[in-house]
Structures are given as structure tokens and as C-alpha cells.
Amino acid sequence: MRLPFLRGRREKGGVANFSMRGVKLEEERRRSVFTRRALLLGGLQLGAFGFLGWRLYRLQVEQGARFATLAEENRLSARLLSPPRGRVLDRNGRVVAGNRLNWRALLVAEQTADVNATLETFHRIVPLAEHERARIEREVRRRRRFVPVIVREFLTWEEMARIEVNAPDLPGILTDVGTTRIYPEGEHLAHIVGYVAPPSERDMDGDPLLQLPGIRVGRAGIERHHDQALRGRAGAVQLEVNAVGRVIRELDRREGVPGQDVEITIDTELQKTIRGKIEEGTSVVVMNARNGEVLAMASQPSFDPNIFNAGVSAAQWRQWTAGRSTPLINKTTNGLYAPGSTFKMVVALAALEARVTTPFERVVCPGHYDLGETRFHCWNRNGHGAVDMRTSLKVSCDVYYYEMAKRLGINRIAAMARRFGLGVDLDIELPGTRRGLVPTREWREAQGRPWALGDTIVHGIGQGFYQLTPLSLCVMTARLASGRAVQPHLTRAIGGRPVRGSRPEEWPSMGIPERDLRLIREAMWAVVNEGGGTAQASRLPGGFGMMAGKTGTTQVRRVSREQRERGFNVATLPREWRPHALFVGYAPHDNPLYAVSVVVEHGTSGSGAAAPLARDVLVDTFTRFRANPPGPRVADAARGG
Amino acid sequence: MISSSSLFERRLLARDRGAGVLRKLWSIPWLFVLLLCAIAGIGYVALTSAGSGNPDLYANRHALRFGFCLVLMLCVAFLDIRLIAALAPVGYLAGVGLLVLVALHGQVGGGAQRWINLGPFQLQPSELMKITLVLALAAWFHRASWERVGNPLFLVPPLLLVAVPVALIYKQPNLGTALITLALGGVVFWASGVRWWKFAGVIAGAVAAAPLVYANLRDYQRARITTFLDPESDPLGAGYNIIQSKIALGSGGIWGKGFLQGTQGHLNFLPEKETDFIFTLIAEEFGLVGAVGTLFLLLCVTAFCLMVALRCRHQFGRLLAIGLGANWFFYVFVNVAMVTGSIPVGGVPLPLISHGGSAMLTTMLGFGLLIAVWVQRDLEFGVARD
Structure with missing residues (x-):
């Protein structure tokens, strides 16, 4: 090869250009310039290739690990698996909130050539309403074509079979099974078990599980209180996805932790029996007097929690919330009533503890009580004569308690009331439970009003500002019966592990002398079982032992003097003006097992409406538990051993 | 000296006319x-x-497509170099004509009028233009002496030859190809002996005018430059391609993920993996070894072009070879630099590897010309004149 590396410079006006020699020189000159420049270009190109090689080395070797991680992040996608929600069982293991299989038909748009044709065929097999069609078409348009869209939920077995048989004519349709919450006892336990609903923004507590489509969270009752335990923990599945998010394959799967079953203290059969006996506006609470387990808790009217699952229609919601009847409200925990005469035991115990009286002191009841200009009437216009403490409870003499209240002052009454669980937080597992109100002098003054002595008198008989729930009255009764500060509770076990509080010894003593309590219990026995007692018509039938209790009748309107002089008769009043009827009691009186409280709105009289119902409830309770009295949960033995 | 030269020339002519086809077939660089x-x-x-x-x-x-182009290439390789030189103006005019045609009636592809539909083939006239421009410039310069090239007036027509197609391609708009075409013209100018200070002046002027040009760029062209400077500024938009390509390349490592095992490519994270980003796919699945090996083969083609240029005894062939080599080099360099995130993304395929007919057709056409030069490298043809 000839590579003449000449500088190729030539003097001007030299050799003739067309001479052979000139041509030769010219050619060599051109060639040498070209060669130099071409070699320079070649060098540049080689350098450029070297640069590319260096770039590749940088990317693939020096930063290779980092990019490998990024590539993995690209292709991997973790998806959460929703664990089955824990069930709620009653004390006998009966499922009161469970999961039902939910057969669904889904449509994957990309697997069919014509979405409308597929839906039309589907419509001939399982009819679709016009608004369903619109929803499906909307979702198909909005989502990526490989994302399944729900065509129909809650399919019956027969519908599923029809779809499966016609599968060849239904391209793009696939069926799967999810779960949905079901409440087999419907409205009977709705107030206790509560219900579930899709989570709202407020529910987002950082649990990734709540992001899952179709997830439900507890919205009321046990479902809400024990939501964390029932919910379980999300599992995860690691998927390989492509750039648009389609799942290519599953790489790893970690199952979640299923929600724990929660066992509650309610006896469903008892609950249903009681609910069958009561009318609208009535609430009944039955507790185990020894350990605070709530055995039944009935409030009429109620609602069907299953309706919440599919979504509540606006019309349904209006029906529930408008008007006088309030099915969504649990009256046993959220209904507020003046306790009336059922409160007198608290005043008596406060008087004994404060030593403002003795059990034997007699107060003369002329049928009224005068304080300055004001006259306070006893329910019995004729008066009870001289009554001691036992008699005052048995006949429910008001004048005796006017006097005791005057001696005690409101704050000592309130202090004793709170020790009995009145007007305090009871920590029951029902979110939204009302605390109620037990007034004190300070409470009134905080409102800018002075506390008058007349107010104290009225509060001696459980009237006035009191606002108490039927549940708290039942707690008061259980504490009277057991002498222990039992707390009402609904949970027996979570995930098979019993919760504390099922043994009576776990509850602290009330700190009230047994002598005083015996006197009160003796008087409450007399209310039911002695001649002249206000509830003597409501004795337990033979074979069920004896019940102790106290009646209460609370006015919902003030009775004017004119009415009183005209010889006013409550039976002639319109229903919503009639007094509420209350009864609290426990049985058997010598070995208390069950405490009960009954409130019958506008029931007119505690002895006439509430006491007989309480008697029937206790009979039902005894009948129900005769075979196996409600003791500590059986699993306790296993734990102890 | 003279006699031997004319004797040699006569011998060449004889080879040219006589045994012709077989001899030519023998002299074809089969290794290439x-x-x-x-x-x-x-x-x-x-x-x-x-x-x-x-x-x-x-x-x-x-x-x-490659088989078809291979036959086409060999056919072109058999053409007489003088015929090629004579037809260069015709080719140039045809190229410009096609560019005008595409500007008027072209298919709209990717927001730009770049394609012309020729039945089964989709032709991108700008690709063809690069070859015909090199041909035209080589034809213009092949008889020019050093003195003549030094005359600025002599350079005006070839400058126009470059300016017209560059302007037409830029108008499409296709900034990348316009710049490559311009650079290609520059290479031929450089190789034909245009004084270096003229280049220095033009480059200095270009640097001075750069801000003005940037202000007149289309939004998408400007976006390419900004995303090149900072790809993460728009990770799901214009920067997505660069980022995903770099991830694919980098994750390939030294040995690669293996054939069909590239996750970036197969899960569609890599955009346009069958066309512009085919090199990324190779680098992901076959690693640094595969990528550098491929680069080496591509470099060999450049080296062969240079060898043809240096061995050729006539200026036309030299300029043609150096121009075609530069054309190939620009394809490869721009594409690989683009997928490695070294220069702004522009739709430049990797010829012979990317899916797509236009680049392959024009590249193989060019290689046909190159082989024709190689075969007729010793021809006494077109001596310099003042």
C-alpha cells in the first residue's frame, strides 16, 4: 500500500497542470491531504466507539447493581391479600356475624371482541337492570382492559350454574367467589354486634388492608369495638407485572393472618325470647350479677344489619332516621331516662354511710313534704304513716327520701350513685354508649344556675336532672346484688383466649358494709314478696326462687295542681304524656345470679308494666340457663390447668 | 513510468470489459x-x-428484507463507477424531489411528514437523501485540485447542495436527521480538502448562534434536550424512555440476563424495543459482552469503509467511501449514544439490526456503492483539474 505522507505543499505557478508530471503531483497531493484527514476522521470515529464502550462499562458494570435493583422494582408489584374477617359468636358458639361466600360474575373487556354482545348474552341468562348495564359500561371505559369489572354480585347457585354452562357463549365473563358479611340473627343482635361498611377517609389508620377494594370495617357495636382483632392482617402476593401493570405471573405468596373470632356474652336464644315479648319503646338488659356479663340486651325497634352490606338506599335511611321511632339507636345504652324510685336504694345507702339516719329511724309520711312555701307530694296522697328504711323501699315512700335527700345534700347522693356505675363511663364494648348524667351542685353552677334545696329534695326520689341508661341501672342492680363493682361487658373471648373479668373474684368489692347491703336487699325482696310491696303482683312462679327488685315510675310531664285536684288519672292521658315505667331486680334473692333492668317508655306504672315484664324475663333466663348456669368460660379450666 | 501506467490502465479496461462478471464476483469483498x-x-x-x-x-x-437488500447491494456493486458518478446528479435531484413530495403528500408519522408510501415499502426520503448527497458531493469534488478547493467560490454550489436537503429535512420536522445530514456534508467537505480554518469559522459561528437556534426549536425538540440534561425531571413523560433504557442496559450487567430473559424488554418497560431501542435489548439480554461485541462488529464496518477510502486511487471513490462510512458511523453512534443516555433521544434506528425497511434499504444501497468503489479502486478516473 502506498501511503505518501507528504506535506503536499507546492509553489504557485510551477509546473504546467496538464503535464503528466503535474497531474501526478496534483494527484499525490490530493491523496496525501485526503489520507491525513481520513485517518484523523478514523481516529475520531474510533474514539467515539471507545466513548460508547466506556458508557456501557459505566452503566453495566459500575452502576449495574443499582440498575438491576431498579429493574426488579419495575417488574415486581406487591399486592395485598385480604384475610377473612373474624366471626362473632354468641356465648354458645352460635355464629351471629359470619362470612358468606359471595359468587360474582366479572367481565374482562380484553377477553371479548364485543363487550356489548357479551353483556347482551349475559342479560338473557341473568337479567341485568338498566342501571347495572350503565355502571358496567362506565367501569369498562374507565379501567384498563384487563382489569375485571364486577357484572353481578350475590349470585345464587342456580344463576352460577347457568353462567358456567353458557361459558362458551360468554367470552370475557369469569366467575369468582369472594366473601360478604352476614348476620344470621338479623335485627335481634343488630344493636350489639353492629355492622360493617366500606371504610371512609376517616377510617384510614395506616393499615394497608383498608386500601383493598371490597374491604369492610366495623361501623358499630362489637364489629367496631373489636375491629382490629376481627380484621386480621393483610397477606401479600408478589407479582411480576409489565409496564402497564398487567400481572404476568405470581412469584411469591404470603398468606395473611385471618381475623380472630370474637365470642360475646350474649345468649342469642334468650335475646330472641325477650325481644319477642317487648314492644316499641321498651328496653331490657339482663346481666350476670356476679361477673357483669351482659346476657341479653334488647331494645325495640331494631334494624337489619345485613342491609348495610349492599349499601343503604336513601329511602331506607330516611325511614330509619326520620320520625319518632329510632331503630338505629340502642335504647339500653343510648336511651336516657330519669331513674325514679329505682334510685332510692342509692339514696338509702348514702344516708346509711353518711350516718344521717339509722335503719330504725322512722319518718312520718303525711302524703306530702313541705319545704317553706313549696309542697312536695308523696305518690300516695294518703301518706304512709311512720316508715323506717325497709318500709320506705317496700312501699316506695317519697317523703322518707325527700327527708334523706335534704339531710344528705346532692353531692353525697351523686358520689354514691357514681359508685354504682350511674353517670360514669362503663367501658362497655359498644362505641357511642352514653354516660348519662348524675347532677351535682358544681354541675349546676357550671351552667350558671344556683342549686336550690328544692332541687335536692326532688333528686331524692330519682327525679330531676338525672339521665341514666337502662344499662347503667342494670349495673347498679348487679352491684347491689353482688356487692362487687362489676363492670358490664360483652366480650368473653377473642381468638379463643378468654378475656379477664369472667370470674366474680376478679371484681373489687364495693366497700359498702355487708350489713347495709343486706338491709337494702331485704327491702327489695319485700317489694316483690311481701304484702304491701309495690311489685307483689310480679312474684316469680314456684320453682324459680324469689326475685328482689324495685319499681319506678317517672313523669315525663309536670303534673299541675289543677290536674291533681281534678283527680287526675294517668290512664286517660295521651300515650306520649304517660309516665315511663321502670323496674330493676335480681334473682334468686338469697344467691343473686341475674340482674335485670326494664324500661317501658310511657308504660304508665313500674308495678303495672315493668315489674311483670322483668318477672317474665327472669323466668326465661332461669329456663334458659337451668341446664348450664353461666359460669366462667369453659376454656378457663384449660388455662388454669 | 508512463507506459506502465497506460499499460495498467489498458489492463483495467480489459478487466472491465472482458471477463467482467466473474472477475468482479471474485473481487467482491466477501468477508465484508x-x-x-x-x-x-x-x-x-x-x-x-x-x-x-x-x-x-x-x-x-x-x-x-435483508435478503432482498443483499441482492440489491450486489447488483449495485456491479455498476461501473463512472456510471455511478455520471448518475450522481440524477440521484441527487431524485432525492430532493422525493423530499419535496413527502413535504406535500407524505404520510404523517410521529407528528412529522417523513414517510412516503411505495406500496410494500415505506420510504423515508431523508435516509435516501444522505446517500445521494454524498454521491453528489463526491462527484462535485472528484476532479477538484487542492487549489480549486481553496477557492471559496468553488465551494458555493456544494454548500447549496447540502443546504437544500438539510432545510427540507429540518422542515419535516426532523432535527436529528437534518443535523446528521449536515455533518455528513461536513465530512465530505473535510475529506476533499476544504481548509481547516473555514471549518473553525463555521463551528465558531454555530456555537455563537446556538442560543438563537434553541429559541426557535419546537417544543418537543426542546423537551428532548431538557430531558437529556435531567431525565428524572419528567420520569413518566419524555424522560421515561431514557430512564427505562438505562435501567435495562445497567441491569444487564456483564453477562446479561440471557436470551428472552430481559425483564425490561419483555414486560414492555422498554419503549420501541424493536426499533430505536433494539441495542438496549441486546445489552440487557447479553450484557456488556454482547453489547461490546456488537459494537465491535459495527466498528469493523467503519474500519472497512476507511480502508476502502485509503486504498482507492480516485478521489470520487475516496470521498464516496469516507462519506458512506461516516453515514454508517453516525447511525451507530447516534443510536447507541441515545440509548445509553449520552445524547438527546431522536428517532435514529440501528441499521441492519432495528426492525424497519427504510434505513436498511438505504444502508445496503450505500454498501453496494462502497463495494463498487472497492472493486474498481484502481481505476484511473477523474484526475484533478484546476
């Missing part, structure tokens, strides 16, 4: 043809992978 086949083979493998292991999707059509 084999090299091209090897590169196309890499393309076949990569396109099979781009089709998720299904060669029917891209690879088979690629092979078919």
Missing part, C-alpha cells in the same frame, strides 16, 4: 459481506427476542 450478514444475524436474534421468542413478529420479516 459476511460481516454484514453477521450484523443482520444479531438483528435476527434480537428481533426474535423483541417478539417474545416468536420470530414471525419481527425477525422473519427482517431476514426477508
Whole structure:
């Protein structure tokens, strides 16, 4: 090869250009310039290739690990698996909130050539309403074509079979099974078990599980209180996805932790029996007097929690919330009533503890009580004569308690009331439970009003500002019966592990002398079982032992003097003006097992409406538990051993 | 000296006329043809992978197209170099004509009028233009003496030859190809002996005018430059391609993920993996080893072009070879630099490997010319004149 590396410079006006020699020189000159420049270009190109090689080395070797991680992040996608929600069982293991299989038909748009044709065929097999069609078409348009869209939920077995048989004519349709919450006892336990609903923004507590489509969270009752335990923990599945998010394959799967079953203290059969006996506006609470387990808790009217699952229609919601009847409200925990005469035991115990009286002191009841200009009437216009403490409870003499209240002052009454669980937080597992109100002098003054002595008198008989729930009255009764500060509770076990509080010894003593309590219990026995007692018509039938209790009748309107002089008769009043009827009691009186409280709105009289119902409830309770009295949960033995 | 020279010339003429075809067939650089086949083979493998292991999707059509282009290349290789030189103006006019045609009636592709539909073939006239421009410039300069090239007036017509197609391509708009065409013209100017200070002046002027040009760029062109400077500024938009390409390249490592195992490519994170980003796919699945090996084969083609240019005894052939080599080099460099995130993204394919007919057709046409130069490298043709 000839590579003449000449500088190729030539003097001007030299050799003739067309001479052979000139041509030769010219050619060599051109060639040498070209060669130099071409070699320079070649060098540049080689350098450029070297640069590319260096770039590749940088990317693939020096930063290779980092990019490998990024590539993995690209292709991997973790998806959460929703664990089955824990069930709620009653004390006998009966499922009161469970999961039902939910057969669904889904449509994957990309697997069919014509979405409308597929839906039309589907419509001939399982009819679709016009608004369903619109929803499906909307979702198909909005989502990526490989994302399944729900065509129909809650399919019956027969519908599923029809779809499966016609599968060849239904391209793009696939069926799967999810779960949905079901409440087999419907409205009977709705107030206790509560219900579930899709989570709202407020529910987002950082649990990734709540992001899952179709997830439900507890919205009321046990479902809400024990939501964390029932919910379980999300599992995860690691998927390989492509750039648009389609799942290519599953790489790893970690199952979640299923929600724990929660066992509650309610006896469903008892609950249903009681609910069958009561009318609208009535609430009944039955507790185990020894350990605070709530055995039944009935409030009429109620609602069907299953309706919440599919979504509540606006019309349904209006029906529930408008008007006088309030099915969504649990009256046993959220209904507020003046306790009336059922409160007198608290005043008596406060008087004994404060030593403002003795059990034997007699107060003369002329049928009224005068304080300055004001006259306070006893329910019995004729008066009870001289009554001691036992008699005052048995006949429910008001004048005796006017006097005791005057001696005690409101704050000592309130202090004793709170020790009995009145007007305090009871920590029951029902979110939204009302605390109620037990007034004190300070409470009134905080409102800018002075506390008058007349107010104290009225509060001696459980009237006035009191606002108490039927549940708290039942707690008061259980504490009277057991002498222990039992707390009402609904949970027996979570995930098979019993919760504390099922043994009576776990509850602290009330700190009230047994002598005083015996006197009160003796008087409450007399209310039911002695001649002249206000509830003597409501004795337990033979074979069920004896019940102790106290009646209460609370006015919902003030009775004017004119009415009183005209010889006013409550039976002639319109229903919503009639007094509420209350009864609290426990049985058997010598070995208390069950405490009960009954409130019958506008029931007119505690002895006439509430006491007989309480008697029937206790009979039902005894009948129900005769075979196996409600003791500590059986699993306790296993734990102890 | 004279007699031997004329004797040699006569011998050449005899070879030219007489034994012709067989001798030419013998002098064809078969090793180079084999090299091209090897590169196309890499393309076949990569396109099979781009089709998720299904060669029917891209690879088979690629092979078919390559076969056709190979025959075309050999046909061109048999043309007489003087005929080629004589037809250069015709080719140039045809190229410009096609550019005008595409500006008026072209298919709209990717927001720009770049394609012309020729039935089964989709032709991108700007690709063809690069070859015909090199041809025209080589023809213009092949008789020019050093003195003549030094005359500025002599440079005006070739400057116009470059300016017209560059302007037409820029108007499409296709800034990348316009710049490459401009650079290609520059290479031929440089090789033909245009004084270096003229280049220095033009480059200095270009640097001074750069801000003005930037202000007149289209939004998408400006976006390419900004995303090149900072790809993470728009990770899901214009920067997405660069980022995903770099991830794919980097994750390939030294040995690669293996044939059909590239996750970035097969899960579609890599955009346009069968065309512009085919090199990324090779680098992901075959690693640094595969990528550098491929680069080496591509470099060999450049080296062969340079060798042809240096061995050729006539200026026309030299300029043609250096121009065609530069054309090939620009394709390769711009594409690989683009997928490695070294220069702004522009739709430049990797010829013979990427799926797509236009670049392959013009590249193979160019190589046909190159072989024709090689075969007729010793021809006494077109001596310099003042």
C-alpha cells in the first residue's frame, strides 16, 4: 500500500497542470491531504466507539447493581391479600356475624371482541337492570382492559350454574367467589354486634388492608369495638407485572393472618325470647350479677344489619332516621331516662354511710313534704304513716327520701350513685354508649344556675336532672346484688383466649358494709314478696326462687295542681304524656345470679308494666340457663390447668 | 513510468470489459459481506427476542428484507463507477424531489411528514437523501485540485447542495436527521480538502448562534434536550424512555440476563424495543459482552469503509467511501449514544439490526456503492483539474 505522507505543499505557478508530471503531483497531493484527514476522521470515529464502550462499562458494570435493583422494582408489584374477617359468636358458639361466600360474575373487556354482545348474552341468562348495564359500561371505559369489572354480585347457585354452562357463549365473563358479611340473627343482635361498611377517609389508620377494594370495617357495636382483632392482617402476593401493570405471573405468596373470632356474652336464644315479648319503646338488659356479663340486651325497634352490606338506599335511611321511632339507636345504652324510685336504694345507702339516719329511724309520711312555701307530694296522697328504711323501699315512700335527700345534700347522693356505675363511663364494648348524667351542685353552677334545696329534695326520689341508661341501672342492680363493682361487658373471648373479668373474684368489692347491703336487699325482696310491696303482683312462679327488685315510675310531664285536684288519672292521658315505667331486680334473692333492668317508655306504672315484664324475663333466663348456669368460660379450666 | 501506467490502465479496461462478471464476483469483498450478514444475524436474534421468542413478529420479516437488500447491494456493486458518478446528479435531484413530495403528500408519522408510501415499502426520503448527497458531493469534488478547493467560490454550489436537503429535512420536522445530514456534508467537505480554518469559522459561528437556534426549536425538540440534561425531571413523560433504557442496559450487567430473559424488554418497560431501542435489548439480554461485541462488529464496518477510502486511487471513490462510512458511523453512534443516555433521544434506528425497511434499504444501497468503489479502486478516473 502506498501511503505518501507528504506535506503536499507546492509553489504557485510551477509546473504546467496538464503535464503528466503535474497531474501526478496534483494527484499525490490530493491523496496525501485526503489520507491525513481520513485517518484523523478514523481516529475520531474510533474514539467515539471507545466513548460508547466506556458508557456501557459505566452503566453495566459500575452502576449495574443499582440498575438491576431498579429493574426488579419495575417488574415486581406487591399486592395485598385480604384475610377473612373474624366471626362473632354468641356465648354458645352460635355464629351471629359470619362470612358468606359471595359468587360474582366479572367481565374482562380484553377477553371479548364485543363487550356489548357479551353483556347482551349475559342479560338473557341473568337479567341485568338498566342501571347495572350503565355502571358496567362506565367501569369498562374507565379501567384498563384487563382489569375485571364486577357484572353481578350475590349470585345464587342456580344463576352460577347457568353462567358456567353458557361459558362458551360468554367470552370475557369469569366467575369468582369472594366473601360478604352476614348476620344470621338479623335485627335481634343488630344493636350489639353492629355492622360493617366500606371504610371512609376517616377510617384510614395506616393499615394497608383498608386500601383493598371490597374491604369492610366495623361501623358499630362489637364489629367496631373489636375491629382490629376481627380484621386480621393483610397477606401479600408478589407479582411480576409489565409496564402497564398487567400481572404476568405470581412469584411469591404470603398468606395473611385471618381475623380472630370474637365470642360475646350474649345468649342469642334468650335475646330472641325477650325481644319477642317487648314492644316499641321498651328496653331490657339482663346481666350476670356476679361477673357483669351482659346476657341479653334488647331494645325495640331494631334494624337489619345485613342491609348495610349492599349499601343503604336513601329511602331506607330516611325511614330509619326520620320520625319518632329510632331503630338505629340502642335504647339500653343510648336511651336516657330519669331513674325514679329505682334510685332510692342509692339514696338509702348514702344516708346509711353518711350516718344521717339509722335503719330504725322512722319518718312520718303525711302524703306530702313541705319545704317553706313549696309542697312536695308523696305518690300516695294518703301518706304512709311512720316508715323506717325497709318500709320506705317496700312501699316506695317519697317523703322518707325527700327527708334523706335534704339531710344528705346532692353531692353525697351523686358520689354514691357514681359508685354504682350511674353517670360514669362503663367501658362497655359498644362505641357511642352514653354516660348519662348524675347532677351535682358544681354541675349546676357550671351552667350558671344556683342549686336550690328544692332541687335536692326532688333528686331524692330519682327525679330531676338525672339521665341514666337502662344499662347503667342494670349495673347498679348487679352491684347491689353482688356487692362487687362489676363492670358490664360483652366480650368473653377473642381468638379463643378468654378475656379477664369472667370470674366474680376478679371484681373489687364495693366497700359498702355487708350489713347495709343486706338491709337494702331485704327491702327489695319485700317489694316483690311481701304484702304491701309495690311489685307483689310480679312474684316469680314456684320453682324459680324469689326475685328482689324495685319499681319506678317517672313523669315525663309536670303534673299541675289543677290536674291533681281534678283527680287526675294517668290512664286517660295521651300515650306520649304517660309516665315511663321502670323496674330493676335480681334473682334468686338469697344467691343473686341475674340482674335485670326494664324500661317501658310511657308504660304508665313500674308495678303495672315493668315489674311483670322483668318477672317474665327472669323466668326465661332461669329456663334458659337451668341446664348450664353461666359460669366462667369453659376454656378457663384449660388455662388454669 | 508512463507506459506502465497506460499499460495498467489498458489492463483495467480489459478487466472491465472482458471477463467482467466473474472477475468482479471474485473481487467482491466477501468477508465484508459476511460481516454484514453477521450484523443482520444479531438483528435476527434480537428481533426474535423483541417478539417474545416468536420470530414471525419481527425477525422473519427482517431476514426477508435483508435478503432482498443483499441482492440489491450486489447488483449495485456491479455498476461501473463512472456510471455511478455520471448518475450522481440524477440521484441527487431524485432525492430532493422525493423530499419535496413527502413535504406535500407524505404520510404523517410521529407528528412529522417523513414517510412516503411505495406500496410494500415505506420510504423515508431523508435516509435516501444522505446517500445521494454524498454521491453528489463526491462527484462535485472528484476532479477538484487542492487549489480549486481553496477557492471559496468553488465551494458555493456544494454548500447549496447540502443546504437544500438539510432545510427540507429540518422542515419535516426532523432535527436529528437534518443535523446528521449536515455533518455528513461536513465530512465530505473535510475529506476533499476544504481548509481547516473555514471549518473553525463555521463551528465558531454555530456555537455563537446556538442560543438563537434553541429559541426557535419546537417544543418537543426542546423537551428532548431538557430531558437529556435531567431525565428524572419528567420520569413518566419524555424522560421515561431514557430512564427505562438505562435501567435495562445497567441491569444487564456483564453477562446479561440471557436470551428472552430481559425483564425490561419483555414486560414492555422498554419503549420501541424493536426499533430505536433494539441495542438496549441486546445489552440487557447479553450484557456488556454482547453489547461490546456488537459494537465491535459495527466498528469493523467503519474500519472497512476507511480502508476502502485509503486504498482507492480516485478521489470520487475516496470521498464516496469516507462519506458512506461516516453515514454508517453516525447511525451507530447516534443510536447507541441515545440509548445509553449520552445524547438527546431522536428517532435514529440501528441499521441492519432495528426492525424497519427504510434505513436498511438505504444502508445496503450505500454498501453496494462502497463495494463498487472497492472493486474498481484502481481505476484511473477523474484526475484533478484546476
